[in-house]
Amino acid sequence: QITLKESAPTLVKPTQTLTLTCTFSGFSVSTSGVGVGWIRQPPGKALEWLALIYWDDDKRYSPSLKSRLTITKDTSKNQVVLTMTNMDPVDTATYYCAPVGVYDPTGDWFDPWGQGTLVTVSS
């Protein structure tokens, strides 16, 4: 069974750096074709893809947020970490992590998803 859980501070101040951790079980991010991505959702709004890291350390970023994001993985801990710098109130959202390629390495759909963690940006 594959499970993922996101962890992060619930409240961050503007200009601070947010560190999000995805801890997972049931698969390995060192397996060929596997990646782990981050997606966020502001309250009442749509999903927005942020970043993804593959088994071979290939990293992909949303073009609009690339300058603020860094994604890394720790295979031994089964964790993927995303840092987002210079946080702003508009970054208030539920942040989800989800893998690609765990059931089928031929395509990058996200399945399954973690429960998400709500991060509020406010002074």
Place this chain on the structure above:
Amino acid sequence: EIVMTQSPATLSVSPGERATLSCRASQSVSSNLAWYQQKLGQAPRLLIYGTSTRAAGIPARFSGSGSGTEFTLTISSLQSEDFAIYYCQQYNNGYTFGPGTKLEIK
């Protein structure tokens, strides 16, 4: 960046009826299109990948079709648990989600 649009924004359908949701890409995404269902307060759940392949455990009343830039999710006979928000996502070039279609009870 590929932009995804979905229509309608809100769809009102009675239980037992058919629902047809549309998704359009700003450029071809081949068949690299997925659909997700999100219920209030829950994480999204994968329904369809590769345009038309149902994910594990997804009922046969859900079907996907299309290619290139035009895609459709059809729910053949709506059940009460199907009323939710549906998102399409392309993974042909980067990863982009559509704005969603809210399926509500008529």
